[in-house]
Amino acid sequence: GAGVSQSPSNKVTEKGKDVELRCDPISGHTALYWYRQRLGQGLEFLIYFQGNSAPDKSGLPSDRFSAERTGESVSTLTIQRTQQEDSAVYLCASSLSDTSLGGYSPLHFGNGTRLTVT
Amino acid sequence: GDSVTQMEGPVTLSEEAFLTINCTYTATGYPSLFWYVQYPGEGLQLLLKATKADDKGSNKGFEATYRKETTSFHLEKGSVQVSDSAVYFCALSDLRTGNQFYFGTGTSLTVIP
Numbered sequence: 001g002a003g004v005s006q007s008p009s010n011k012v013t014e015k016g017k018d019v020e021l022r023c024d025p026i027s028g029h030t031a032l033y034w035y036r037q038r039l040g041q042g043l044e045f046l047i048y049f050q051g052n053s054a055p056d057k058s059g060l061p062s063d064r065f066s067a068e069r070t071g072e073s074v075s076t077l078t079i080q081r082t083q084q085e086d087s088a089v090y091l092c093a094s095s096l097s098d099t100s101l102g103g104y105s106p107l108h109f110g111n112g113t114r115l116t117v118t
Numbered sequence: 119g120d121s122v123t124q125m126e127g128p129v130t131l132s133e134e135a136f137l138t139i140n141c142t143y144t145a146t147g148y149p150s151l152f153w154y155v156q157y158p159g160e161g162l163q164l165l166l167k168a169t170k171a172d173d174k175g176s177n178k179g180f181e182a183t184y185r186k187e188t189t190s191f192h193l194e195k196g197s198v199q200v201s202d203s204a205v206y207f208c209a210l211s212d213l214r215t216g217n218q219f220y221f222g223t224g225t226s227l228t229v230i231p
């Protein structure tokens with residue numbers, strides 16, 4: 001089936017505006033992650049959804065960032081009052097979460113949304 | 119908590135050279151270990167994985183062995199090619215403690231002809 005789909009692929013916005021990024025995970029994947037990758041840097045964890053459990057929001061950098069997920073489907077990451085330091089590639093990934101797999105459940109990444117705040 | 123530490127780059131090698139990228143981990147349970155690769159202009163993709171101690175993951179000539187005694191998962195390739203130029207990320211995950219993924223900071227590899 002289709003892989004993880006993210007939209008838009010590129011977004012340019014003015015400082016102070018709100019943006020919404022979308023992620024469509026692979027069908028059947030119960031776990032969904034958002035990461036941020038600044039230019040030349042590693043992956044910064046933002047938020048993790050697992051089924052109907054409360055999300056792990058420990059990576060969100062400020063209260064301007066929020067994310068939602070409806071059931072086991074689409075997720076949206078919202079950044080309010082964007083700042084220039086928010087410029088980065090925002091990556092979404094999904095995975096199965098099934099202990100019957102014996103601990104093997106790799107992440108499948110989307111191609112990311114490149115956000116540029118001017 | 120769980121974490122991954124990998125060697126900093128950038129790494130520059132000549133074609134056909136031997137590659138090692140070090141990765142060590144800290145985990146409270148028994149995680150699965152992964153190497154992900156990000157080619158220029160592309161998204162991250164799984165390169166190889168190992169799910170238990172002494173397992174060896176391999177793909178595209180790359181290998182990594184899950185060493186519990188040294189808590190390491192070093193990536194190796196005997197003869198690199200220009201097409202191996204990419205950023206490599208070590209990662210761990212433990213389904214039994216919530217399936218959170220922890221990534222290293224990435225190591226950039228450039229292979230020159």
